[in-house]
Amino acid sequence: MMTLIFGLYLVSMLLALKGKREWSFYSFALSLVVSAFWLSHHATDALEILL
Secondary structure, eight states: OHHHHHHHHHHHHHHHHHOHHHHHHHHHHHHHHHHHHHHHHHHHOOOOOOO
């Protein structure tokens, strides 16, 4: 999943370098949404710690 997130950010940067500004913004916004979902998933996951 982390590879997907980094890949989305890479696509966003490449689109920005190619001059496709609008698509770059959409890609960056999608990357932020996926990152927020992944953070929320990990922040609310119960830890399985046996002491």
